[in-house]
Amino acid sequence: MNKKITGRGEGVVNVLKSDSVEKLGEDYLEFGIDTALESGVLKDIPFVSSVVGLFNVTGTIRDQMLATKIIKFLSEISEISIDERTEMIDKLNENDKFAGKLGATLIEILDRMESEVKPELSARCFVAYAKGEISFTELRHMLHALERVPTFELAALEEFSKADINESLKMEEPTLLAFVNAGIGQNNGGLDGGAILPTKLCKLFVSSGAVKA
Numbered sequence: 001m002n003k004k005i006t007g008r009g010e011g012v013v014n015v016l017k018s019d020s021v022e023k024l025g026e027d028y029l030e031f032g033i034d035t036a037l038e039s040g041v042l043k044d045i046p047f048v049s050s051v052v053g054l055f056n057v058t059g060t061i062r063d064q065m066l067a068t069k070i071i072k073f074l075s076e077i078s079e080i081s082i083d084e085r086t087e088m089i090d091k092l093n094e095n096d097k098f099a100g101k102l103g104a105t106l107i108e109i110l111d112r113m114e115s116e117v118k119p120e121l122s123a124r125c126f127v128a129y130a131k132g133e134i135s136f137t138e139l140r141h142m143l144h145a146l147e148r149v150p151t152f153e154l155a156a157l158e159e160f161s162k163a164d165i166n167e168s169l170k171m172e173e174p175t176l177l178a179f180v181n182a183g184i185g186q187n188n189g190g191l192d193g194g195a196i197l198p199t200k201l202c203k204l205f206v207s208s209g210a211v212k213a
Contacts, residue, residue: 009103012070016085016103021078069110069119076123080130088130095136109143115151121210122146128208141183141201142210149182154211160185161206165195 015021077085092098098105110119122143129139149157153175160171160179165188168176176196179185184202187194205211 009101009105009107011103012074012106013089013103015074016077016089017082019082021074021082021085065116066107066111068116069113070107072116073106073110073119073123076120077126080127084130088126091136097140109147112147117151117154118146121154124210125208128210133208134204138201138204142205142208145182145184145201145205146210149184150178153178157184157202157211158206161198161203161211163198165190165197168195168197 080088089102092102093100110122113119113122125134125139125142125146128134129136134142156171156175157179160168160175163171176185179198179202180187180196184199184205185196186199188197
């Protein structure tokens with residue numbers, strides 16, 4: 001992991017552990033993230049302005065998109081208190097996957113998300129973990145599934161999570177195959193070819209609030 005990503009990661013963790021996240025969440029609700037970024041209102045928020053600067057300094061499209069993803073993630077995670085965020089960070093740093101490099105790992109995860117919608121959903125997964133609603137293993141599987149499922153199929157996820165065999169058979173095949181590929185759908189192995197039904201992981205997205213019902 002290069003020093004550039006590590007430095008940026010430390011900046012993200014500093015924001016997570018500060019009360020700047022609450023202010024960010026307020027501005028997000030008032031202006032919307034795109035307007036807030038364009039207007040420069042985020043420059044007045046401690047730490048956040050530093051993070052935005054880290055990603056916008058080169059002026060590349062990719063860095064600007066990544067900055068937007070990170071701000072959206074941070075604004076969504078403002079739902080939980082600074083104490084809950086700090087405790088979450090400490091817990092994550094105890095695991096080999098994130099130990100000592102939480103911020104950098106988080107940046108890599110968000111960078112792989114192909115849309116600006118998924119960072120907010122990722123944040124909800126972390127919120128569920130912080131509240132003790134899901135385990136560390138479940139968090140990792142949810143983040144992996146979120147990377148793999150196409151953004152345009154997310155709207156059908158809540159409906160699919162409740163589907164029985166008859167309802168599943170009415171759904172579009174490409175949608176079902178996309179869910180299988182993401183690990184949130186599986187064939188029930190019926191003798192007639194079976195039907196694709198939601199996995200426990202799929203239902204967890206809804207029950208944890210990661211995908212709003």
